[in-house]
Amino acid sequence: xxxxxxxxxxxxxxTTGWGFLKTLPIELWYIxxxxxxxxxxxxxxxxxxxxxxxxxxxxxxxxxxxxxxxRVGPHGLLQFMADGxxxxxxxxxxxxKADRFLFKAAPYVLFAGTLALFxxxxxxxxxxxxxxxxxxxxxxxxxxxxxxxxVVSILMAGWASSNKWSLLGGMRSAAQIISYEVPVxxxxxxxxxxxxxxxxxxxxxxxxxxxxxxxxFRYPPFxxxxxxxxxxxxxxxxxxxxxxxxxxxxxxxxxxxxEYSGMRFAFFFMSEYANMLxxxxxxxxxxxxxxxxxxxxxxxxxPWVVLEGMGWFAGKTLFSVFLMMWLRWTLPRYRVDxxxxxxxxxxxxxxxxxxxxxxIWIALT
Amino acid sequence: MLFDFASVLVFIILGLLFIFxxxxxxxxxxxxxxxxxxxSTYECGERPLGPAWMKFNIRFYxxxxxxxxxxxxxxxxxxxxxxxxKLPKGVALVEVLIFIGLLLVGLAYLWxxxxxxxxxxxxxxx
Numbered sequence: 001x002x003x004x005x006x007x008x009x010x011x012x013x014x015t016t017g018w019g020f021l022k023t024l025p026i027e028l029w030y031i032x033x034x035x036x037x038x039x040x041x042x043x044x045x046x047x048x049x050x051x052x053x054x055x056x057x058x059x060x061x062x063x064x065x066x067x068x069x070x071r072v073g074p075h076g077l078l079q080f081m082a083d084g085x086x087x088x089x090x091x092x093x094x095x096x097k098a099d100r101f102l103f104k105a106a107p108y109v110l111f112a113g114t115l116a117l118f119x120x121x122x123x124x125x126x127x128x129x130x131x132x133x134x135x136x137x138x139x140x141x142x143x144x145x146x147x148x149x150x151v152v153s154i155l156m157a158g159w160a161s162s163n164k165w166s167l168l169g170g171m172r173s174a175a176q177i178i179s180y181e182v183p184v185x186x187x188x189x190x191x192x193x194x195x196x197x198x199x200x201x202x203x204x205x206x207x208x209x210x211x212x213x214x215x216x217f218r219y220p221p222f223x224x225x226x227x228x229x230x231x232x233x234x235x236x237x238x239x240x241x242x243x244x245x246x247x248x249x250x251x252x253x254x255x256x257x258x259e260y261s262g263m264r265f266a267f268f269f270m271s272e273y274a275n276m277l278x279x280x281x282x283x284x285x286x287x288x289x290x291x292x293x294x295x296x297x298x299x300x301x302x303p304w305v306v307l308e309g310m311g312w313f314a315g316k317t318l319f320s321v322f323l324m325m326w327l328r329w330t331l332p333r334y335r336v337d338x339x340x341x342x343x344x345x346x347x348x349x350x351x352x353x354x355x356x357x358x359x360i361w362i363a364l365t
Numbered sequence: 366m367l368f369d370f371a372s373v374l375v376f377i378i379l380g381l382l383f384i385f386x387x388x389x390x391x392x393x394x395x396x397x398x399x400x401x402x403x404x405s406t407y408e409c410g411e412r413p414l415g416p417a418w419m420k421f422n423i424r425f426y427x428x429x430x431x432x433x434x435x436x437x438x439x440x441x442x443x444x445x446x447x448x449x450x451k452l453p454k455g456v457a458l459v460e461v462l463i464f465i466g467l468l469l470v471g472l473a474y475l476w477x478x479x480x481x482x483x484x485x486x487x488x489x490x491x
Contacts, residue, residue: 034375088391096404108384115380119373134372162417163406175425178432185439192446258407263391337483344481363454
């Protein structure tokens with residue numbers, strides 16, 4: 001990270017010829033770099049949230065033998081821009097009885113927590129160094145901690161709205177998310193046992209060299225089960241159908257964001273997609289070999305290999321997002337008691353059995 | 366180390382600024398026609414009945430308690446998992462199996478007692 005910044009500093013001074021830039025402190029360069037790189041990540045996440053809302057409707061349409069959005073632009077491609085413009089121009093309503101401070105703060109907390117997940121994910125490698133906003137040595141613990149923000153913000157939104165649907169949706173959602181965090185954490189535990197590190201860059205690095213080195217295929221079939229537990233629990237954590245009890249529209253109108261309108265609603269909506277992307281990216285990092293190719297050789301010549309890694313990472317992550325959409329439009333919604341049963345009585349025992357089995361396997365070899 | 370977390374902080378501040386400016390822009394361009402009915406709580410078109418901040422079921426509290434127990438356990442197990450392969454494996458594994466076993470006994474107790482059920486059946490209903 002520091003080397004990268006020094007390299008950029010040198011590059012900028014050489015190309016512009018402005019020697020006085022050298023007198024600027026390194027911290028300023030760092031903050032500038034962060035704002036540019038962070039801005040790119042933020043832009044990609046926002047753009048993804050827009051495109052995903054369009055893709056979701058297209059996938060839904062084709063699964064149900066409909067066309068989906070067709071009117072705005074070719075094949076409705078500009079639909080998400082139209083939606084964005086509409087939401088920005090909407091009147092922003094705050095109910096008279098609401099707790100105004102918490103009501104306004106909830107989208108900030110949710111969005112900040114969701115974005116913070118993207119800070120730790122290594123997207124690619126550049127000359128053996130991670131291409132990430134930061135390379136934390138406690139990456140997985142950090143991811144678990146940041147996903148806790150979602151619970152806080154949903155409780156804030158649900159309580160502050162002063163609406164019965166919102167309160168019920170918020171409480172249910174909090175119960176669901178904290179319950180499903182336990183299987184996610186236990187499946188992380190299995191991964192840490194195999195990898196011997198919590199650093200996400202190191203976890204991807206150890207999966208190099210062909211598809212059989214991916215963590216999902218180590219210690220068969222246990223890591224496959226670990227992946228399944230993680231994927232199901234993660235889907236519940238981001239409130240996707242079949243686990244969208246918190247906003248089950250036939251029961252709770254729109255759950256915790258019933259009272260939100262305009263841009264504030266849009267932030268709740270977008271962070272659902274952003275969360276989906278984060279969860280998929282983590283699945284890619286932990287189980288599907290990150291930026292490593294499916295093929296044993298690289299397609300592109302040497303300097304472009306970086307781009308290829310980026311492509312593999314994006315491809316795997318987007319496939320996982322597509323899988324989540326596919327599941328959403330295929331499966332019916334769980335009932336709230338079935339949801340809790342699945343978490344505590346099915347996923348948690350399986351997750352612990354995996355940890356024990358992998359532990360015994362490692363101890364014997 | 367602290368440098369790494371500074372990046373996270375800068376990134377979060379960036380996100381917060383983004384929300385703030387988008388909401389500011391929306392505030393500038395959106396219409397404002399306040400109305401008593403518009404600002405009332407949504408209750409499927411009816412006038413809202415009573416306060417929304419009501420008592421809720423105790424089972425949410427029980428779930429939160431179970432969650433905290435497991436989360437603390439996981440916090441203890443993560444550092445163990447990092448160094449697991451460097452320790453004498455057999456001993457390390459057996460010690461942790463005893464620890465996990467104690468917790469699983471707790472889970473079995475809750476399961477048997479019916480606290481994992483959303484709709485809890487009391488003995489006389491069975």
